[in-house]
Amino acid sequence: MSNQLSFVHPTPDSPWGTYLSQVDRVTPYLGHLARWVETLKRPKRALVVDVPIEMDDGSVRHFEGYRVQHNMSRGPGKGGIRYHPDVTLEEVMALSAWMSIKNAAVNLPYGGAKGGIRVDPKLLSVKELERMTRRYTSEIGIIIGPQQDIPAPDVNTNPQIMAWMMDTYSMNVGATATGVVTGKPIHLGGSLGRVKATGRGVFVTGREAARRINLELNGAKVAVQGFGNVGSAAAELFAQAGSKIVAAQDHTGTIYNGNGFDLSLLIPHVKATGGVAGFKGAEPMGNEEFWDVKCDILIPAALEGQMTAERARRTTAKLVLEGANGPTVPSADDILADRGVLVVPDVICNAGGVTVSYFEWVQDFSSFFWTEDEINLRLDKIMVDALRRIWGVADQHKITLRTATFAVACERILAAREERGLYP
Template identity: 80%
Template sequence: MSEKLSFVNPTPNSPWGTYLQQVDRVVPYLGELSRWAETLKRPKRALIVDVPIEMDDGTVAHFEGYRVQHNLSRGPGKGGVRFHPDVTLEEVMALSAWMTVKTAAVNLPYGGAKGGIRVDPKQLSSKELEKVTRRYTSEIGIIIGPHTDIPAPDVNTNAQIMAWMMDTYSMNVGGTATGVVTGKPLHLGGSLGRVKATGRGVFVTGREAARRLGLDLRGARIAVQGFGNVGSVAAELFAEAGAKIVAVQDHTGTVVNENGLDLSKLIPISRTVAGAVSFKGGDVVPNEAFWDVACDILIPAALEGQITAERAKKTSAKLVLEGANGPTVPEADDILAERGVLVVPDVICNAGGVTVSYFEWVQDFSSFFWDEDEINVRLDRIMMNALNHIWDTADKHKITLRTATYAVACERILMARQERGLYP
């Protein structure tokens, strides 16, 4: 970290700064556990690594990588690895902290961690991508492991990346360690249901929130920002429930159709290089116009910091489902609350992925695998139980769902910290 950056003095408008504000808001609800609150503001461990590889043209390139373990009081670190040119240490710190809260919110026996490499994977060949992945895994191998810290896919990473990570770690320890990562290919110890788990969790929590609001999903208008694995799966499930997907924004732009976009055609096209804007079944509009689209439900499923104060004032949504991590800045949170817009926060809304990652980890240790129906039943039960407990807490204290989620999760984290004590 630079001299200007410390754990408790973040750079302005950073994801870490957003997280710290969220923690400050929950401290009044922690009672005697508030004496441990500073624990939540300081990552346990932050590792910065150099990732040098030989490129296909013979030159040597260096990339900067990170692995942050925010809190391990409740169990091994758990969190994804993202490959993105804008990855920073503060971003990874925030993501790891949100994983701490997320795993505690759904009561999984994990702590929070996150990793990333500052690289644009689209500029790498498959061979170069494998080299980057394997060298990064070797560099962070000193702190990851099936019982210490378990990476998973995130932005621009997938099952193949996890297979390379698992193989690299296994070669370095001298034995196959399937449990070191989750989100692997099925034939390498992956779990059924993992690919769609995060999007499914968004749908399950959104369906319950809509029911409580008296919002009928049949005919409900939904706008989705980010149309990768999370956004597209959530959109499909809502469409199956009778909703209309009226706007989609991906990295190529924004497409709108007030009568509903045909997902059976849009999703395959969005997977191509041309992206969603090449879809002919809607109107392409400027990206900022996405926030003006008339909708009942807004699903931000892209990157953090997307719902700003100005955008919070513009949206017509009655319900916001945070498929991405940290998509709403604190000022926007306040504006949405004042306007009566219900926000189902990221740390519960998108927890479906880490929940099925937990199932995968358990299955790897037992070498006994469940079918997809059982996975989905278990996932739905955990998500619903967690959301209902959080909702009851929100009603009891007259607070937002986000503050209630943090209250429930932070109480569990700090209770574990208190009961474990300090060593030495």
């Protein structure tokens, strides 16, 4: 049976092509559940919407928006919303599928979903951004809801955008529904610890992985691609553990300091200027040179498809921690494995964000909120327990952590599919 969808034509290294390859690699480990594997290769529902808004100058512009629900056998859809000029339906499909895997890997009671609008939000005024967000929320309102599908922040979206989404949905249903989104401002039902949760998860899984390969974090050199919420939060925690953050790259450029950055100066610089470029405590370098930097730990925390086969051959890292979704293409995965480089895959490494989103959702339903220390303790335990279970599967079958993570997650998803049966 073909696993191709008539409206998507992926290449091997495209996001959806990468995901399909990952599913094919795990199929031999699924036993009798393999008969359901085609379920994983087709999204349950893909919604494409027109988002017309009136601009500040009185003109009307149309933006294309998406919300894809990949699999909901284990619970309501869960996944972020990104605003980016390169957003496509295929990319959102892949991101929603990775959310299915991620949620199952850490055993959260969610399915996978993702959304986005093809737009450069930096070119919109605050009022235009609000009008676009509210219109998009109204358009996808037919499939989202606290028990149906719960969006969250992703690339170029933030707590303010989540507040507009929550308010719009609440106005349309006639009641305040704080649980319709996560990643909200604290005083609108947001959770403490949510902003830095993804970066914290990268650090926690990285710390466990470093122990496994006898890599001492104190003095370890770390290179970070993407210095937003995820990359900067992970960098801070590694620095607190004694590591040196020697290189950083984002959309503004690449910087290097062999002795490590002073993050108490770099993070305010990024917040003030919008990027790492121009930071006085480092030297600028070419963007492609980033992949040649001498480092022990590499954290790709930007967009998908960044670790290509060529870059995988060049990196000096012993440990790759995937803060971004889908940053390593399958051919690069094989090269890193052959070179003995340990990769902690995105679907477990960056699951801290959705885990604390789950905590936020639970707190919204109960109207009882936990302290940040409680949040972090619960997060650390879930991440460590999940990684240890996955590591056991990897050791048992002598497979990579990525294939082991998919094996654990796909088994949970397909077991739920089988037990629920087909209706009608």
